[in-house]
Amino acid sequence: MIAASPTLLERCWAALATIEDPEMPVNLVDLGLIYGLTVEGGRAAVRLTFTAMGCPATDFILQDVRAKLLEEPGVGAVDIEVVWDPPWSASRVTAEGRETLRAWGLSV
Numbered sequence: 001m002i003a004a005s006p007t008l009l010e011r012c013w014a015a016l017a018t019i020e021d022p023e024m025p026v027n028l029v030d031l032g033l034i035y036g037l038t039v040e041g042g043r044a045a046v047r048l049t050f051t052a053m054g055c056p057a058t059d060f061i062l063q064d065v066r067a068k069l070l071e072e073p074g075v076g077a078v079d080i081e082v083v084w085d086p087p088w089s090a091s092r093v094t095a096e097g098r099e100t101l102r103a104w105g106l107s108v
Helices: 008-016 058-070 095-103
Strands: 034-040 043-048 077-082
Touching: 008 034, 008 058, 043 058, 058 077
Parallel strands: 043 077
Antiparallel strands: 034 043
16 A cells, blocks of 8 residues: 655645754744644745743744745745744643653753
């Protein structure tokens, strides 16, 4: 049996999961920073937040998100919307993210 190839949307989610927060050893998806992702007509639209307003890594993260998504064949443009509502909280961290943070000695 041949496995189905991942869709462009699945590949984009996987690409975002390769970007680690510069201040924590967890990727953006497991940290719960990605609030939404759509891909339509070669344009990826990402809704994301940060752990705090004034996050010093904001520009780096935005650049990484744009660059990673543009590396995906089929994505020709990326729109990023930074949202603050609902505010990020530790409850958004996935089970995998919690496990990683605990392994680094951080409690969640």
